[in-house]
Amino acid sequence: MRKNSNQKNGKTRINPNNQGVSSVVGVIIMVSIVTLMAAIAGAFVMGAITIPEPAPTTSISIEEINEDEIRLIHNGGDTLHTEDLRIIIYNLDTEEQNNRIDLDSEELESEINKEQWNNGERIDLNLDEIDVSDGDRIDIRVMHTSSQTTLYSELKTH
Structure with missing residues (x-):
């Protein structure tokens, strides 16, 4: 029986190269932030969000x-x-x-x-x-x- 190359002495070895996963997560977070900022800016421009007039003192x-x-x-x-x-x-x-x-x-x-x-x-x-x-x-x-x-x-x- 042939041993898996990731197994050594009966223990499974985890690949330490996780850079591919972290870059995908980073891109998803960045796209989410940009989309959220664009939605907020659009709401201000369209008048959906208004800043109330300050009350007099x-x-x-x-x-x-x-x-x-x-x-x-x-x-x-x-x-x-x-x-x-x-x-x-x-x-x-x-x-x-x-x-x-x-x-x-x-x-x-x-x-x-x-x-x-x-x-x-x-x-x-x-x-x-x-x-x-x-x-x-x-x-x-x-x-x-x-x-x-x-x-x-x-x-x-x-």
Whole structure:
């Protein structure tokens, strides 16, 4: 019986020359990386992936709250354009349907008669649409719609 050339003294010898396998694996990995990069670049060019607008940096606070209105003050930071703002006010302690005011950009602009909200300026928001009593918890949120970011959020007890 003839012995296999890879067997010596009954033991199988492994061929130490694995260079052919490693070059094939390397080529497959490189092609995969290039294909992935091309797909990502194509998605950016076609608009499938968009980079959101950065949110403005600002400081807002409640200066006054009563049964009729909330006065917000812009304490500093970037000028805010009312076309990019949305203000939502909730009364968390009422079961009635009119427990929320949602001012989109158009309603906000007509409410405050301004296109911009600058440092040091105050805006008065009318609370006629919701019932507010002493001790009610009011949630106020100022949203930047372009960047889909909450600029200000506070839970205040009236």
